[in-house]
Amino acid sequence: MTENPLDDPFYYLNNFMQVLDWLEHRYGDVLSVEEQGFVQDFRRQPRESRALLVRMVMRKGVHFRAGKLSYLEIGDIARAAEPLLAAGWIDEHSPLPIEELFDVLLKAEILQCFGTVIEQPKGKKSDWLPSLSEQLCDAQSFSQWCPQLDDRLFTLTIMGLCDRLRLMFFGNLYQDWSEFVLADLGIFTYEKVEFCAESRGLRCREDVDACVFLHQCQQRFEAGEAVADIVEQINALELSNPWLQRRRGKLLFQIGQHCERLADFSTALTIYRDCAYPGARVRLIRVLERCGEYQLAMDLATHAEQTPESAAEHQHLLRVLPRLRRKLGGPAMKRPAPRDMQRLDLQLPRVDPALSVEYYVQAHLAQDSAPVHYVENSLINSLFGLLCWPAIFAPLPGAFFHPFQRGPVDLLNEDFHARRAGLFEACLAELDDGRYVQTLRERYVAKWGVQSPFVFWGALSQELLDQALDCLPPEHLKHWFNRLLMDIKANRAGMPDLIQFWPQDKTYRMIEVKGPGDRLQDNQLRWLEFCHEHQMPIAVCYVQWSEQSA
DNA sequence: CAATTGGTAG
DNA sequence: TTCACACCTTCGG
DNA sequence: GAAGGTGTGTCTCTACCAATTGGA
Ligand SMILES: [Mn+2]
Ligand SMILES: [Mn+2]
Numbered sequence: 001m002t003e004n005p006l007d008d009p010f011y012y013l014n015n016f017m018q019v020l021d022w023l024e025h026r027y028g029d030v031l032s033v034e035e036q037g038f039v040q041d042f043r044r045q046p047r048e049s050r051a052l053l054v055r056m057v058m059r060k061g062v063h064f065r066a067g068k069l070s071y072l073e074i075g076d077i078a079r080a081a082e083p084l085l086a087a088g089w090i091d092e093h094s095p096l097p098i099e100e101l102f103d104v105l106l107k108a109e110i111l112q113c114f115g116t117v118i119e120q121p122k123g124k125k126s127d128w129l130p131s132l133s134e135q136l137c138d139a140q141s142f143s144q145w146c147p148q149l150d151d152r153l154f155t156l157t158i159m160g161l162c163d164r165l166r167l168m169f170f171g172n173l174y175q176d177w178s179e180f181v182l183a184d185l186g187i188f189t190y191e192k193v194e195f196c197a198e199s200r201g202l203r204c205r206e207d208v209d210a211c212v213f214l215h216q217c218q219q220r221f222e223a224g225e226a227v228a229d230i231v232e233q234i235n236a237l238e239l240s241n242p243w244l245q246r247r248r249g250k251l252l253f254q255i256g257q258h259c260e261r262l263a264d265f266s267t268a269l270t271i272y273r274d275c276a277y278p279g280a281r282v283r284l285i286r287v288l289e290r291c292g293e294y295q296l297a298m299d300l301a302t303h304a305e306q307t308p309e310s311a312a313e314h315q316h317l318l319r320v321l322p323r324l325r326r327k328l329g330g331p332a333m334k335r336p337a338p339r340d341m342q343r344l345d346l347q348l349p350r351v352d353p354a355l356s357v358e359y360y361v362q363a364h365l366a367q368d369s370a371p372v373h374y375v376e377n378s379l380i381n382s383l384f385g386l387l388c389w390p391a392i393f394a395p396l397p398g399a400f401f402h403p404f405q406r407g408p409v410d411l412l413n414e415d416f417h418a419r420r421a422g423l424f425e426a427c428l429a430e431l432d433d434g435r436y437v438q439t440l441r442e443r444y445v446a447k448w449g450v451q452s453p454f455v456f457w458g459a460l461s462q463e464l465l466d467q468a469l470d471c472l473p474p475e476h477l478k479h480w481f482n483r484l485l486m487d488i489k490a491n492r493a494g495m496p497d498l499i500q501f502w503p504q505d506k507t508y509r510m511i512e513v514k515g516p517g518d519r520l521q522d523n524q525l526r527w528l529e530f531c532h533e534h535q536m537p538i539a540v541c542y543v544q545w546s547e548q549s550a
Numbered sequence: 551c552a553a554t555t556g557g558t559a560g
Numbered sequence: 561t562t563c564a565c566a567c568c569t570t571c572g573g
Numbered sequence: 574g575a576a577g578g579t580g581t582g583t584c585t586c587t588a589c590c591a592a593t594t595g596g597a
Contacts, residue, residue: 006560060557107593125593174561178586181560187586261579286577319576323571332573335575356565376564493563518565519575 005184009073010047015180016054017043019169022402026197027168030205038161041087048073048080053089056154057162058177063096063104063142066152081154094155095139102129104153105146113146164212169402171201171409173215179404189450191393193400201401201409207241214247218254227255231271249277256283265291278309282316289324298324312490315522341528342539344511347546357515357543358497365500365511371467372500372511377493378459379468384481385454386443387436391423392452407453417485428481431474440469454492467501471508479534494523496538509537516544 005011020039023031031039042050051074056064069077084090102110107125115121117135118128142153167173182188202208214237217230234252239245252275259268265287272284281304288297301320308314322333348360358374366372373379385392392407393400396419399408410416417424430436444465449457484491496512510531512524520528520540531538 011560058558124595172561178559182586185560185586187560323576326572497564515565517567521564524564 006181010051011181011184012058012177013047013051013054016057016177017050018180019165023165023168026200030168030200030202030208032205035161035164038089038158045083045087046080048075049083052077052080053084054177056090056156057159061100061103062156062159063094063100064154064156065104066154068104069154078152084154089156089158090154091157092152092154093141093143094157095141096145096153096155097139098133098136098145099129101142101145104142109146109149112148160212164208167211168202168208170404171401175404183404188404190404190406191447191450191452192403193393193405194395195400199398199401203241206238207244210237210239210241210244211247213237214244214251218251221251221255221258227259227267231255231267235274246277249275249280253277253280253283256280260287279313281309282313282320285317285320289320289327294324294327298328310487310490311526312522315526339529339532341532342537344539344541346541346543348543350545357518358513361511361513361541361543362498365498369504370500370502372498373464373467374497375459375464375495375499376497377495378456379464379499380480380495381454381484381492382456382460383440383468383472383477384484385452386440386447387430387477387481388424388427388454389443389447389452391420391427392454394420394423396420406451411453412489416488424485428478431478431481434474436474436477437469440465467503468499470503471501471506476534476536479530479536483530490523491527494521494527496524496527498541507537509539512538512540514540514542 005014008014020042024036024039028036042053045053051071052069055069055071055074066077066081071077074080081090085092102125105113110125110128111118111121114128114132117132119131120127142151163173166176170179179188183190202211214234217234221227221230231252234248237248239248252271256268256271256275259265259271260283268287269284269291272280272287281300285297285301285304288294288300298321301317301324304313305317305321308317318336322335326332346361346364348364350360362372362374392411394408396408396410399410401409408416410419430439444460444462447455496510498511498513499508500511501508512520512528514520528538528540
């Protein structure tokens with residue numbers, strides 16, 4: 001039995017220090033002077049003080065009542081806080097606006113401090129805020145706000161710095177410090193991939209700063225700040241890293257959509273014109289159309305149809321072009337005949353409105369000899385993920401750079417497949433000679449529970465796997481997997497809701513369920529069409545609720 | 551006073 | 561760090 | 574009815590605790 005890191009009550013501090021060591025050894029040239037100074041000074045502090053700082057960094061927000069900080073392993077909070085105050089990492093007199101003050105005061109304390117100004121003392125806490133923030137809009141320190149309260153308020157001043165450290169370690173800002181403990185508890189297990197000390201997410205200081213800046217712009221945008229300033233600043237960024245260029249494109253695209261919602265078409269046009277993010281061109285055409293610029297829209301749409309950026313764009317253009325031709329005075333075009341897909345119409349009683357329509361169809365179609373599974377994207381993606389596990393987790397340079405990655409960092413890049421073409425070919429070749437069956441069974445056991453961008457462990461029971469291997473022909477698997485590899489982002493979704501197996505006949509069929517008011521989405525239509533082309537059994541099931549005689 | 555919500559910790 | 565659905569409005573045959 | 578558009582619930586790790594809410 002190896003020693004459990006969680007036996008140490010300072011386990012979280014050990015994890016944090018592990019990150020500091022990691023960054024110092026691998027990111028020495030990326031760390032700023034301030035960050036290097038912090039890393040060195042941090043280690044000199046008393047253990048209780050370091051622990052207290054990490055506890056605060058891991059908690060929500062930056063303001064903490066001393067009375068709310070209570071940790072057995074740290075003991076005396078005031079004593080532990082002393083060196084942190086001296087180092088300037090926390091501050092006791094930071095002015096804070098009343099909105100933030102409200103978050104650290106109890107309802108009773110608010111009444112105690114502001115009772116005289118509150119009109120409805122029995123109302124909700126949140127209802128008091130608007131009127132109070134108008135009267136008291138200046139920021140003050142906690143002791144100025146509430147001199148009658150016998151407590152101190154510590155405010156973290158280094159949250160920004162800690163976020164940058166987190167960004168460098170994880171290569172993103174959505175993973176947090178709890179990753180370590182969740183992994184130690186076995187809640188998440190990650191594939192172990194070898195990588196060298198030179199393998200890093202963010203490779204230079206400029207990229208770190210740009211990433212932080214983009215993130216701040218995103219937050220300012222979400223907070224409702226004027227878009228013109230934000231857009232200008234984003235566009236002024238010099239970005240050499242393609243990954244960051246994509247991030248910028250995504251943010252600009254979101255801002256563009258926001259402008260569309262506000263009917264600010266001129267700003268939307270300006271944004272979309274310089275935006276290479278997938279889908280921006282279609283939005284540009286749409287905004288031109290909404291502005292009445294039919295000829296410009298037509299020119300761009302025609303050009304786009306020559307060189308579509310994706311199947312999704314092409315599909316969209318097939319709807320847009322006839323509409324624009326009409327608006328330009330062209331002849332009314334007959335709509336292309338809808339494909340003759342197999343169609344199922346059902347009238348079912350909705351006994352319990354809480355249950356989904358897919359569940360009712362599943363129950364209605366299922367037979368003892370023909371079970372139905374509600375799988376959506378999970379089945380095909382999981383089978384793909386299992387068969388191609390070695391290619392997906394191949395230790396390519398730069399693909400893996402910390403121990404908590406669900407998948408390679410370049411998974412959604414244009415060249416993801418090309419960089420691993422031989423590996424994927426080898427995996428898919430198992431479909432040609434039957435080896436895949438044993439491989440999938442073995443890998444299902446060997447990798448059970450290990451995080452993967454494709455494998456949905458919760459949805460893939462042994463039973464489902466057995467039936468799928470029994471009934472799905474390898475040629476069909478190969479078509480699906482190749483389609484996935486052509487455009488992972490676009491094709492990993494849109495698969496039918498249900499799949500039914502006939503193990504005795506070794507056949508299957510897929511069923512997309514549509515309740516009243518629902519209709520096929522673009523990505524579902526593309527999967528439908530693809531399966532139809534390859535003579536795969538697929539049907540769309542339209543459900544009407546039959547009258548409930550009460 | 552019971553139910554709900556949101557934050558924390560391992 | 562999503563995906564699919566529900567529900568709404570607008571448009572055009 | 575087709576199509577565009579917007580909003581929502583779900584993914585989330587979960588047991589536990591304190592604070593709040595809202596109905597007796
Ligand atoms: Mn579905
Ligand atoms: Mn469906």
